[in-house]
Amino acid sequence: MNAPLNLKELERKAFRSFYQDGIWDIFFGLMMFAMYTFTVFNTLENKALRILGMLFLEIFAVFFLIYGKKLITAPRLGEVKFSTQRTKNLGKIILVNLISLIVLAAFAILKTSQPDLFNIENSELYSSVGMGVWIAFITSVMAYFLDFDRLYIYALIYGSTFAAVLLLDLPVLFLAASLLILVPGGILFTRFLMTTKPIQGE
Amino acid sequence: MSPDKQPTPDGSMQEIDKLIHEPARLLIMAYLYVVESADFTFLMRQTGLTWGNLSSHMSKLEEAEYIQVIKEFKEKRPNTMLKLTHLGRRAFKQYRQQMLQVLEQLPD
Numbered sequence: 001m002n003a004p005l006n007l008k009e010l011e012r013k014a015f016r017s018f019y020q021d022g023i024w025d026i027f028f029g030l031m032m033f034a035m036y037t038f039t040v041f042n043t044l045e046n047k048a049l050r051i052l053g054m055l056f057l058e059i060f061a062v063f064f065l066i067y068g069k070k071l072i073t074a075p076r077l078g079e080v081k082f083s084t085q086r087t088k089n090l091g092k093i094i095l096v097n098l099i100s101l102i103v104l105a106a107f108a109i110l111k112t113s114q115p116d117l118f119n120i121e122n123s124e125l126y127s128s129v130g131m132g133v134w135i136a137f138i139t140s141v142m143a144y145f146l147d148f149d150r151l152y153i154y155a156l157i158y159g160s161t162f163a164a165v166l167l168l169d170l171p172v173l174f175l176a177a178s179l180l181i182l183v184p185g186g187i188l189f190t191r192f193l194m195t196t197k198p199i200q201g202e
Numbered sequence: 203m204s205p206d207k208q209p210t211p212d213g214s215m216q217e218i219d220k221l222i223h224e225p226a227r228l229l230i231m232a233y234l235y236v237v238e239s240a241d242f243t244f245l246m247r248q249t250g251l252t253w254g255n256l257s258s259h260m261s262k263l264e265e266a267e268y269i270q271v272i273k274e275f276k277e278k279r280p281n282t283m284l285k286l287t288h289l290g291r292r293a294f295k296q297y298r299q300q301m302l303q304v305l306e307q308l309p310d
Contacts, residue, residue, distance in 0.1 A: 007232060007235065010232055017247070077247055082237050199246060
């Protein structure tokens with residue numbers, strides 16, 4: 001009998017049960033779809049409009065995540081405060097994302113201010129693959145801290161899609177990737193709504 | 203059964219806290235041990251107990267001062283959160299130790 005291990009597993013199982021609603025999946029799918037709309041609106045002359053289109057979808061995804069968890073998941077699975085370690089992990093995710101943004105911004109600034117540095121053979125290939133690997137890595141770190149296994153697959157999809165779109169200039173890949181995440185997310189979400197009814201008792 | 207009782211040197215089953223030893227209550231205590239606090243719905247989903255069953259076990263655990271019931275309002279709706287008291291946490295730890303001791307002493 002390994003009691004400490006069982007308790008750890010019990011906590012982990014309870015924590016992971018909150019991923020069965022598919023809401024995180026839809027969130028990541030919508031984020032990818034926002035990238036697609038940005039590239040589609042790329043033809044528009046009004047730059048503000050194409051950024052607004054993407055921002056609108058991203059804000060919608062964040063609202064869907066927050067209010068979906070609050071209004072759909074909580075009445076069905078209940079409310080729970082997990083250990084402080086779990087809460088600390090959320091802080092680490094924010095930190096990882098901030099670092100990621102800083103690195104990407106530094107890269108963009110360097111590429112604009114010092115174009116000679118990137119004037120090497122196959123530079124486009126290296127920067128595309130590098131960007132893909134970086135995005136996959138950051139998303140995998142998020143998957144680790146969120147203890148969310150499906151996010152490792154999404155990390156691969158995110159990374160390879162970004163690399164491919166940059167390299168091949170095929171924005172439609174963003175749409176394909178978003179559907180690859182949104183469809184299973186939608187199925188999970190529908191199944192959750194159908195099988196897990198809110199509990200009336202209090 | 204006092205939760206402060208120490209296990210006997212021979213790890214006697216008589217020293218086991220029978221309030222926790224009941225399977226449903228053991229599961230409730232285990233869940234509350236691994237989280238900070240949780241509501242009734244969460245415990246019902248995780249343990250598979252009915253509302254009435256859970257409520258009855260909760261009353262017993264509350265009577266023994268193993269759990270604390272926190273009644274609060276969330277957006278004008280009543281919400282009851284449950285958490286282990288220090289006494290409950292200590293009792294559960296002790297129960298685990300005693301059970302390990304008892305099981306280890308069983309012949310192969």
